[in-house]
Amino acid sequence: MFNDRTISFIGGGVMGEAMIRGLVEQKLVAPDRVVVADPWQPRLDELGERHGVQVTRDNGEAAEAGQIVVLSIKPQSVGAVLPQIRGRLRGDDLLLSILAGTPIRILADGSAHAPVVRAMPNTPAQIGRGISVWTATPEVSGRQRDEARAILGALGREIFLDDERYLDMATALSGSGPGYVFLLMEALIDSGVHMGFPRRVSEELVVETLRGSVEFAAQSGKHAAELRNQVTSPGGTTAAALYHMEKGGLRTVVSRGIWAAYQRSIELGRVGDERGKGGAD
Incomplete structure (x- = not known):
């Protein structure tokens, strides 16, 4: 081309x-x-x-x-x-x-x-x-x-x-997104080690779980909430874990973090504006 x-x-x-x-x-x-x-x-x-x-x-x-x-x-x-x-x-x-x-x-x-x-x-x-x-x-x-x-x-x-305003949003969501995923991976792997898994085994379990879940979600075309409900039996292990995650404010923390990244992207634009003007004069 x-x-x-x-x-x-x-x-x-x-x-x-x-x-x-x-x-x-x-x-x-x-x-x-x-x-x-x-x-x-x-x-x-x-x-x-x-x-x-x-x-x-x-x-x-x-x-x-x-x-x-x-x-x-x-x-x-x-x-x-x-x-x-x-x-x-x-x-x-x-x-x-x-x-x-x-x-x-x-x-x-x-x-x-x-x-x-x-x-x-x-x-x-x-x-x-x-x-x-x-x-x-x-x-x-x-x-x-x-x-x-x-x-x-x-x-x-x-x-x-x-x-163009979507670019700052994309910076916060998809641009910085891998960092959020890696943090979640780290937390899951450490939890596995805490329970007694060798770190190598815990890493493989987490990586393949995330890989499979993402590919399954992409192929299914279903809403994430629907997929979550499919694996959450009443009174089961997943329900117990999700209860504590929700109680700990996981959704709120994630939302606030992404909003902070969005605001920082906008702030970088303002700082860059001053630098750009200074350099062009």
Whole structure:
């Protein structure tokens, strides 16, 4: 799909590499049509050797080289990076950002570039099982939308929404979601060890229980409450456990935690706005 296009990545971290791996392994782009910019030379050497991509420490050089420029840096670095690529993108280039909590207005103003896609993937993208929520400015063409969809599709599933406010919600729910799942896994595994299981056995039981439950829920098409009721016999072991979890406020704690993540994403956008303005002046 990208035979005549060069894709540049500003930032060679975990998510950037996941996108590169997906694109190259699915043969959507040739390795020599991928450019990666990162300040850490050992990381660049690693990426170049592992994936056969071009590398540079110059963000502006990478931006000029690509028709599609992917921002895969830390949100805290946006104020320093945007001035480095400002004026380097051509009018028909696409800027695609996976920065958490960084609004499109910051990206467009800081880069002086209107065609912008903002996306929020999550960490299962590293194995091609992620899900990304994304939106685009009106200046993004139909071809560019297809390209954005293909890039994000290399990470797993993707959902387009035309209202940017959903991106902060997605950051809190699906973007940070794996962290919540890993915490639950940790608690379940530790509970198994507390009862007397060897940790290795407890880990296998928990991982397979979660994997099977999620796949069963996806295939069944039933509401989570209905599935829960199916395994909760009156007066049984599951009912006893769920009673204490509900009594302990599990739902409230989860809801408050996700709301805090949502508010933090919005706050990061405000902080980034100040940094973006400072960098662009």
